[in-house]
Amino acid sequence: MPPETPPNAADRFDDDDYPAYTMGRAAEMIGATPGFLRAVGEARLITPLRSEGGHRRYSRYQLRIAARARELVDGGTPVDAACRIVILEDQLEEALRINEELRRPTADSGGAAAS
Structure with a gap:
């Protein structure tokens, strides 16, 4: 069995x-300080993942959330x-x-009744 291929970096x-x-x-990207990112982490707005060395790592989604708080x-x-x-x-x-998803008509509930 071949080893699992890692995801493409792209x-x-x-x-x-x-x-x-x-x-x-991350702090530079949102115009904040590392202390601000720690504060929003302590407030449980975002929870950064940790690298193998224990360093915080942030995703783009987390940065958008933190930027809104900022x-x-x-x-x-x-x-x-x-x-x-x-x-x-x-x-x-x-x-x-x-x-909105629940209000959308589905193919099964089309307008015609079965005869």
């Missing part, structure tokens, strides 16, 4: 959940409150998406 660039960014790079903090919202707001916004977006 595929990882398209994966929003791949933990590609170090703490320093916007709120920059506007004067305390970090804990900003994290709660972002969590609620994310939950609302998911609920709206599910609601």
